[in-house]
Structures are given as C-alpha cells and as structure tokens.
Amino acid sequence: MPVLSNADLKELSSRAVSMRRDIVKMVHQAASGHPGGALSIIDILVILYYKVMQVDPLNPTDRERDRLVFSKGHACPALYAILADRGFFPPAYLEQFRKIDSPLQGHPDMRKTPGVDFSTGSLGQGLSAANGMALAARLDGSPRRVYVVLGDGEIQEGQIWEAALTSAHYRLDNLTAFLDNNGLQIDGWVRDVKSVEPVAPKWKAFGWNVLECDGHDYAQLLEAIQRARANRGAPTIIIAHTVKGKGIPFMENREEWHGTAPSAEELERALAALQ
Secondary structure: OOOOOHHHHHHHHHHHHHHHHHHHHHHHHHOOOOHHHHHHHHHHHHHHHHHHOOOOOOOOOOOOOOEEEEOOHHHHHHHHHHHHHHOOOOHHHHHHOOOOOOOOOOOOOOOOOOOOOOOOOOOOOHHHHHHHHHHHHHHHOOOOOEEEEEEOOHHHOHHHHHHHHHHHHOOOOOEEEEEEEOOEEOOEEHHHHHOOOOHHHHHHHOOOEEEEEEOOOHHHHHHHHHHHHHOOOOOEEEEEEOOOOOOOOOOOOOHHHOOOOOOHHHHHHHHHHOO
16 A cells, blocks of 8 residues: 655645535535535545545446445535546536436435445445445455445444444454544534444444544545554454534534535635635
8 A cells, every 4th residue: 555645645635625625516506415524524535545445437346346335325425526536427427416316316326326336325224234245255255345434423323333243243354444533413512412432442342443543634544544454353443533514614513514505605615715
C-alpha cells in the first residue's frame, strides 16, 4: 500500500472538496436528502477508492473486486459523488439524485447503480451482509477484502451486535468496518438519544481488533487501513472520529443538517466555503 506524498495529500484533499460541493448540490436540487453524514464520511471514501480498494469502473461486477457495503445508506450522496468521480457512471447522473426512476435513489440500489455492491438504507443490516461477503471470499480462496461503513447512531441497532459476534466467531480478518463517529444523529447527540459509549471497549469485548483515528486525516486513515490488513484472526473496526457537516462551517456539528436540504442562499454559502 502506498505512502502518501505531499502531492497525494493535495490531490485527495482537492477531490474531497469537489465531492463535498457535489453533495450539497445534489441535496439542494432534490430538495431532500442527508448532507451532514455524507460530508463527514467523504474523506474515508476518498482514501478507500483512490488508494486502497481494488475496483475497476470499467468492470464493476468483477468477481475479484473488493467490496464496499455502505450500511449508513441515507448518506448515499457521498457514495454517489465518489462513484461518479471514480468513473463508474457519468457525473451528469448526480443531477438525477432522488428523482423518480433515477439510477441514484435516496438509498443505494445495487440493481440501478453501477459500483453499488449491496442495497442499503434500513439501518443495522450492512454488517450482516458484509459478513456473508467476507465468508464467501474465504470459501473462494480469494484475496478480495470487504469494507463496511457504519454510523454511530446506527450501532444502537441490535442487529449490529449480533453481526459483530458473527464476524468475530468466524475470525473474519478480511473484513474492515469504519465507524463514522461524528456524534450526531437525526434527533440530536448520540450520547443523549441512546449512548453507545464506551465504543472501543465494546467492540474489543465482542472480539474485534479496534483502531481509532481522525477520520479526516488521510495519513492516519491509510495507516489504520494498513494495520487492519496486517491483522490476523479477527475483524477490524476503525473508529473514525469525524465532524458532521465537515467543510461547511454553518453545517458542522449541527443536528438540523442530518436530513435537511440547503436553500438556494444556503447552497451559495456552502459552495463559497468549499473554495
């Protein structure tokens, strides 16, 4: 896996800014969607799709590709932005976000969207699907790896912890989960709605290899992914400490931007902040 040069960091940061612009434009045009969690997760997707995952936009169903299960499916503007930037479909598709019969629905649909490995949106189910993919890769004797993106509000779901037990029981060391630990969910701070703390000790108690990093720092993210790949005998979760609404000051750490579309004036302010 590569070491990041200054040129790499500049390129990744530039791409992330461009995709954050795409996110707010998509949600504004649709007049609905979830910008806050999409903005918090985009840096993780950038490092995965540009420096880590083995995928081919020209062959999106390649059997030996790495898999990504985007379990927090409501934050799909981030997934669509990275897939368009990576070349899985034309950027013009982004203008169809959440429209009737669009390939870019309000939650990812593997039947409609090239590059989507699993249809998600009902929270709590993605880790179970990722377990199945990781087990299949083992049975195939394949080196392909499976990544799953979880939200911190999402891990209030009981199915997550059943799936976590399964991952550890089968020693799925080809599975890496990312926890988008931005602290907010639709009704407020996670700690106030239903606290999931202490997060790291919980996952350790369930038999996982646990790493933590700044979810907006590419060097830290890459180092954590490298350590996850080197780990043997247990699945890894990377607890990525992020900021909801990252990159747009008036959206950062504000619960109202979990699922609110920006007005025309707010869109202009957001785009100006993302120069």
